[in-house]
Amino acid sequence: MDINHQHLKICTINLFNYVAPPNAFYxxxxxxxxxEWQIKTQWLERSLVEIDADIIGFQEVFSIDVLRSSLEALxxxxxxxxxxxDIEQDYIYSNPVLALASRYPILETPVINLESPIAQQQADFQFSRQPIHAVINIPKLGALxxxxxxxxxxxxxxxxxxxLLSKEKNQSASQTADEASLSTTERWLLESQGKWLSTIQRGMEAHALHxxxxxxxxxxxxxxxxxxxFNQSLQSNEFHCLTSKQLFRQNETLEALSEFHLHNSRDLSMNEEDRKSNATYYVGAQAKELDYILxxxxxxxxxxxxxxMVNRYExxxxxxxNPRYGVDHVSSxxxxxxxxISII
Structure with a gap:
């Protein structure tokens, strides 16, 4: 590596129900x-030491103070x-939060506003998990x-x-259908509607953040x-705002928009092998790319x-x-x- 370059390494980790016993998740x-908790925390510590990142984003954090203490020691x-x-009955946790750790000073954490027109159209819109915005002072690069x-x-x-189904059945707005009493067709309709509502929520979140x-x-x-x-492919319609490079039906890239372009870091890697699609999640044998650094x-x-210059994506x-039981089974x-990244 060129000693005249400042290197910046960034990573994102879904911690998969990070909650210290005797507390429970859900x-x-x-x-x-x-x-199990010792195995999980040791896996995380080994991974972070090996990765040696400067900035780390975390998802699914319940035990905030435990994570903070572990990272400070690292x-x-x-x-x-x-x-x-959220905590129910003093020890049952739900709705995990995000966290960010850095070797470099965090200058401020601005509030992510909901001033976008799409968010204001829905009066009760909220993020399912509140994103973090932090301004970090990076050597040679400045504020990021x-x-x-x-x-x-x-x-x-x-x-x-x-x-929705209750209203279709002309039930009162305060009532909901008892799912146990529904037919297979009705449950199928409910699932289809519910998936679409999840897509809408994900899209609203992406547009409000953008x-x-x-x-x-x-x-x-x-x-x-x-x-x-991201819980879905970056190429999905709900994330179009994050990948768009031009106006609708205008194929040329407009100079006025170029400074706002966002790129999948995988596509910017100087290593050609890195640019191939990389799965970050598996459902059986089906591989999916759900986690990104833009x-x-x-x-x-x-x-x-x-x-x-983006040196490597991994x-x-x-x-x-290739999981090892007793080492990886409660990891993520x-x-x-x-x-x-090299900063020249």
């Missing part, structure tokens, strides 16, 4: 044993969360806007679907990174203002593709996405 029976003095999980996300899952939105990102960039002119669990145009070699997934159900 249900009173979901409590890690002492041995050399990450800067840590931020902006939300807290870093966003950590965990967009709505593909799990059908059940409550709204039940209400609006904030563009407004921030228009004002600050800083480079930015968006990373996390980089603003300042990181692209096509930009006239670039002072960076997905660490041996715990998924997602691959770890890593990108290594």
């Amino acid at each position: 249900d009173f029976a979901n409590i890690y044993t002492k041995e 050399g990450y003095p800067y840590f931020v969360t902006i939300d807290t999980p 806007d870093v966003y950590v996300v965990h967009f709505k899952s593909q799990r059908p939105v059940e409550f709204e679907s039940l209400n 609006h904030h990102v563009i407004n921030t960039k228009n004002h600050s002119k800083r480079p930015c990174v968006i990373m996390g669990d 980089l603003s145009n300042e990181f692209s070699s096509y930009s006239s203002h670039t002072h960076t 997905v660490k997934d041996s715990h998924l593709t 159900d997602h691959g770890i996405v890593i990108v290594d």
Whole structure:
């Protein structure tokens, strides 16, 4: 490596129900044993030491203080969360939050506003998991806007679907259909509606965040990174705002938009092998790419203002593709996405 270059390594990790016993996740029976928790935390520590990232985005965090303490011991003095999980009966956790750790100073954590027209059209719109926006001071690069996300899952939105079916049956608005009494056809309809509502929520979240990102960039002119669990392919319609490069039916790239372009870091890697599609999640034998690190145009070699180079893109997934029981079985159900950048 050129010693005149400053290297910046970024990674995103879904921690898959990171909750220290005796607390439980979602249900009173979901409590890690002492041995399981030790295996999970040791796996995380080994992974972070091996990856040696400068900035880390986390999803599915319940035990915030435990994670903060572990990261501080590993050399990450800067840590931020902006939300807290829900706790029922003093020990059952739900609605995990996001976290961000950094070796470099976090200058501020601006509030992600909901000023986008699409968010304002739905009066009660909220993110399913509140994203993090942190401004981090990077040597040689300066201030960098870093966003950590965990967009709505593909799990059908059940409550709204039940209400829709209730209304179709002319039941009162306060009642919901008893799913146990529904026919197979009705349950199928509910699932289809629920999946579509999840897609709508995911799209609303992407557009609300994108609006904030563009407004921030228009004002600050800083480079930015968006990373996390997208819960769907980046090529899906709900994420079109994040991948768009031009106006509708105008094939040419407009110079006025170029500074706002976002790129999948995989596509920017100088290593050609890295640019092939990389799975980050598996459902049986089916491989999916759900986790991403997006980089603003300042990181692209096509930009006239670039002072960076993406050296490598990598997905660490041996715990998924070749798991070892007693080592990986309570680690994570997602691959770890890593990108290594040179700042010239």
